[in-house]
Structures are given as C-alpha cells and as structure tokens.
Amino acid sequence: MxxxxxxxxxxxxxxxxxxxxxxxxxxxxxxxxxxxxxxxxxxxxxxxxxxxxxxxxxxxxxxxxxxxxxxxxxxxxxxxxxxxxxxxxxxxxxxxxxxxxxYNTDDLHALKETTPVLPINDQLGFSQVLERLTKEQRQLIDLAYYKGCTQEEIARIMDVPLGTVKTRMRNAIQQLRTIINSTNL
The missing domain is CATH 1.10.1740.10 (RNA polymerase sigma factor, region 2, helix turn helix motif)
Structure with a gap:
C-alpha cells in the first residue's frame, strides 16, 4: 500500500x-x-x-x-x-x-509508588495530550484505563475518599475532552 x-x-x-x-x-x-x-x-x-x-x-x-x-x-x-x-x-x-x-495495605502503597504517570507511546499524539494533564490526572487515567482499576480500588491506592476519586476522574476526563477537541486528535 x-x-x-x-x-x-x-x-x-x-x-x-x-x-x-x-x-x-x-x-x-x-x-x-x-x-x-x-x-x-x-x-x-x-x-x-x-x-x-x-x-x-x-x-x-x-x-x-x-x-x-x-x-x-x-x-x-x-x-x-x-x-x-x-x-x-x-x-x-x-x-x-x-x-x-x-489488596493489602502494603500492596496498595507499592502500587501507588510504582504507578507510572508516563503516557503511552503512540503515533497519533495521544501521549502529548496526556502530558497536558496534571500528574494526578495522568495517574488517575493510568490506574483506571490502563491498569483496569475500579474507582474503589483507586480510592484505596491513592488513600482518598471515593467521592474525591469520582470528582477528580470526571475533571480529568473533561480536561481530556477539552484538549482533544482543541487539537483535533
């Protein structure tokens, strides 16, 4: 081709x-x-x-x-x-x-410490989109979308209330939408 x-x-x-x-x-x-x-x-x-x-x-x-x-x-x-x-x-x-x-408490803290916030390597520019998020937002996206964690698991890993995870996740997704719509990815 x-x-x-x-x-x-x-x-x-x-x-x-x-x-x-x-x-x-x-x-x-x-x-x-x-x-x-x-x-x-x-x-x-x-x-x-x-x-x-x-x-x-x-x-x-x-x-x-x-x-x-x-x-x-x-x-x-x-x-x-x-x-x-x-x-x-x-x-x-x-x-x-x-x-x-x-998960036991040690595993949760180990996962939190070792969870990379580096974006995926791609040819479409999505990694550049992820770079425009905050470190916390990238970590949420990484845990939810790439590691397959539920919001409850993320709350335990990050040691924050479930409602906080839901709010932060919603904000991260909204930020992603805004970035993607402005860059025409």
Whole structure:
C-alpha cells in the first residue's frame, strides 16, 4: 500500500462497514501501534499484547456496525475495544488465579509508588495530550484505563475518599475532552 494514500475518517468508517480489506489494512497499519501501546500498558506482557491486538482487530472487523459516530471518533471506539479486551483478559487471569483480587495495605502503597504517570507511546499524539494533564490526572487515567482499576480500588491506592476519586476522574476526563477537541486528535 502506498504510504502517501490517506483517507478521511468517514471513508475509513464506510470502508470498514463495507468490509473493504484494503481500507482495513490501512486502518491496521495506522492504528495498530497506538492500540498495541494501550494493550501492552494494561497487560504489561508484549506476547499477550500481540495476541490481544489480533483479537481486537477481529472484533473491530466483526463489530464495525456497532460503531456510532455520534458517540465519538473511530479511533476512540477502537481504543475502547482494545482497552476493554485487554482488561477483560487481565481480569480473567486474575479471576482464575485468585477468584478475587484482594489488596493489602502494603500492596496498595507499592502500587501507588510504582504507578507510572508516563503516557503511552503512540503515533497519533495521544501521549502529548496526556502530558497536558496534571500528574494526578495522568495517574488517575493510568490506574483506571490502563491498569483496569475500579474507582474503589483507586480510592484505596491513592488513600482518598471515593467521592474525591469520582470528582477528580470526571475533571480529568473533561480536561481530556477539552484538549482533544482543541487539537483535533
């Protein structure tokens, strides 16, 4: 495929819905590095991330008709498919091993101390968007979206009330929306 060929988002969506293999290959080439970054950040295992990436693109191919442009951009929808698939795998592994994840206080503080607030490596500029958030907001996004923690778990990890986590998370997401809308990511 020629690297100089580009498509609009509308063309990509129509091609995906029409099961156009050439456009799907273009979508894969364009978005797989960013999606792989999200998946590998959630799983912290590149081999498993490669498998999940293939599963994600199968889901995208099979479920393209579930994409709703009124709810967001194609990349955002694909990012959610990738993140949710990775988190599902992460939770199923821990469920099979322990039935339920139980954190003790030492583990919570260790997770808080070792939780990176560095953004994912991507080609679409999302890492630059995350850099514009505060350190606290990046940590919230990292714990919720990349580590798959619930808000209750985040409250324990950060040692703050649940209501505070909900408010801070809402503010972080609103800030992300503002940044994304202003940069046309």
């Amino acid at each position: 020629e690297s100089s060929v580009t498509y609009t988002e509308t063309e990509l969506v129509h091609g995906l819905l029409a099961r156009d293999e050439k456009l799907f290959s273009y979508i894969y080439d364009l978005y797989s590095p960013a999606l792989f970054g999200v998946i590998s950040k959630v799983l912290n295992d590149n081999a498993a991330a490669n498998d999940v990436l293939q599963e994600v693109f199968l889901k995208i191919w099979r479920n393209a008709d579930t994409y709703n442009e009124q709810k967001g951009r194609l990349f955002t929808w694909m990012l959610n498919v990738a993140r949710n698939t990775a988190i599902d795998l992460l939770r199923s592994k821990s469920f099979k091993q322990e039935q339920k994840t139980i």
